[in-house]
Amino acid sequence: MNASRWTSIALVAIAGAMGIGYWLQREESRGLQSELELLRHGQRALAELRTEHARLLARQASPEEVARLKADRAALIRLRGEIDEMQARVARAGR
Numbered sequence: 001m002n003a004s005r006w007t008s009i010a011l012v013a014i015a016g017a018m019g020i021g022y023w024l025q026r027e028e029s030r031g032l033q034s035e036l037e038l039l040r041h042g043q044r045a046l047a048e049l050r051t052e053h054a055r056l057l058a059r060q061a062s063p064e065e066v067a068r069l070k071a072d073r074a075a076l077i078r079l080r081g082e083i084d085e086m087q088a089r090v091a092r093a094g095r
Helices: 003-059 063-093
Strands: none
Touching: none
């Protein structure tokens, strides 16, 4: 074979290798684009969850309010007991 034929074969081989390299980079780029979109979707979901968390924290009762409600509940139970006791006395007195 003469030199120009070897040159042509070498150029075709180089072009083929470059084409394969380009194709591999394109496939990797597509994979990375898909992964990037998944990450962006995850970021949006995380931002929504953080917003919801902040909203729920804002609605949460303060520790003082919780303590007051517990005290009110204890007082209510005590008052119900007193009412039951008084009703029992009235019933005994009415006999």
